[in-house]
Amino acid sequence: MKPPHPQQRSATVVDVAKRAGVSAMTVSRVINGNGKVRAETRLAVNAAIAELNYTPNVAARALVTSREVRIGVIYSNPSAAFMHDFLIGVFEEASVMGAQLTLLGGQDGRPPPPEAIHRLIGSGVGGIIIAPPLGESRVVRDPIHLAQLPMAVVGGYARDAICVRIDDRAAAYDMTKHLIGLGHRRIGFIIGNPGQSASEDRLAGFDAAVHEAGGIETILVQGDFSYTSGLLAGEQLLDIDHPPTAIFASNDDMAAAVVSVAHRRHLSVPEDLTVVGFDDTTAAVTLWPPLTTIRQPVRELAAEALRLLTQEISTSRKVRHPKCLLGHQLIERQSTAAIAG
Template identity: 65%
Template sequence: MARSPGRPRGVTIIDVARHAGVSPMTVSRVINAEPGVRDETRRLVEAAIATLNYTPNLMARSLVTSREIRIGVLYSNPSAAFMSGFLAGVFEEASARGAQLQLLKGEAGQPPAPAEIERLIAGRIGGMILAPPLGENDSVRALLAEAKLPVAVVGGVAAGAICIGIDNRRAAFDMTRHLIGLGHRRLGFVLGNPDQTASRERLAGFETAAADAGIDATRIVPGDFSYASGLVAGETLLDDPAPPTAIFASNDDMAAAVVSVAHRRHLDVPRDLTVVGFDDSTAAITLWPPLTTIRQPVRALAAEAMQHLIEAMRRGRATSSASPRVLDHLLVERESTAPPPPA
């Protein structure tokens, strides 16, 4: 049977946007004769529509004319505690502002497949918010840059995006100084995901504080923010002939794993070993002893990122030239810290 003439199968609004070199949101404005589009841009979009023989169906048209804000959420974080706070902040802010969310999850810290991300973009979203580590993933950022979408990144740094975080270097410096103030001189540090700026900044804060105090008895071991990596790191540090008297893990999940390793070895925390974390997540208060940690306001970070993203979408801006927004951190002292045991 001959196929009836019409637009080629598979042509979507994102294809039109790519052909014209604009965002899907701009294509939607042109289709619906909305104001705020320059004449030159409108002509480019109309030419792309004609070239591709694109005709939006009624359902698609109802979506692009909807006044509801549609936002994509990309996440793939191994820390369940971090993601709980992140998603809570995103959902609360979206609900308050009447925004619709479309979630897409990657596995094991890896981004979703490019085709999945493209389908999400083609679903007529107007912006994207990314949880770490995806905010600093080159392939993800390239796809979003091509789509010319406004993007907000939580806990990371990405060119052209709205970035919300804390001063990770200062926070780690403060915690390390706290351990030194308790009398610790043999310090262990568990790294986070090496691909994330936050991990590198926390390590830098730790090393600076130790160097300022003239301490060189430090042991740094790899991790990736997951509980499993914390177990391996804890075993490695405590197998040392002269193990640390204090271990600073780059997040609470890994710190909780280190505490578990210590308990298996019949070490008392904090009498025999001090353990501290980062984030002040639910993991910090649901184990014994409760963790001394850095409070990173994950929920507030996500909510503020969502707020700025929606404002950028309403202004029709695809990028942000502003400096990263930095929220305050707090050192929360609990029962997992004490002076080092007698030699």
């Protein structure tokens, strides 16, 4: 089964910066005509803008400039690498829009206290971005909805909000097919945070590929997207009498933890054990061997959420909440190998 094609989206300042090989702040200077920018740099940025057909949201930017709109960002993710990329994406797009950001953090994937959420709502923010895994938390969303503030949910589903995500099911399906294609017939899978749609979708994609192939033995272990849960899950999977030849962790932090467990047991990755992750955060490339993983465009997801949110804030009439699906990519590195023989 071929995964659905991702919906088209408008280019963001992050896309332009990547294409031109400069920072988002430099793109902002070129667009706004502020600051000193070398001629060749200006040409590269303008070429990237033309190639990507990038159009700055003039209405939203004018609103931000004239009213000094502030955007709240609520986050609480156990993966420091994920949050690093997410916040960079938000800050870079905000620098172009001229928006001010107010951050409110929780701990270890749990929402901030209700009184803190109410203070943020009452502080004069024009809208709120909710980072995963909080996008589906009613504790977070309900007071924002009651206050009739626009909100954007990243990596989750919500009827009352802008939603920006990837097709987690299709991405996990692709990775599982890759492992099966390498000859693995006994595969461990570490499930993400319970009750989170991304976790459910990634497990569904894994199951779909396994059932389609037939003859695959699977061992499921619960995690919560944290490195610590990956250590515990790795120990469980490698303690059984016939351990898996490949382990697919639902994010890079848990996959990195599995690699650590394997090294402590004097197992070679990937010769003795193949390990793959999900997200393609910095955690995927700061260990040896670097991880084969699914690239989720975290910075672009965050930037697109801010762009759509400012667009909604700039529209006085009630708008239909957009659902934006970005693409994913399987990145093959040195943590995978085919079964010998």
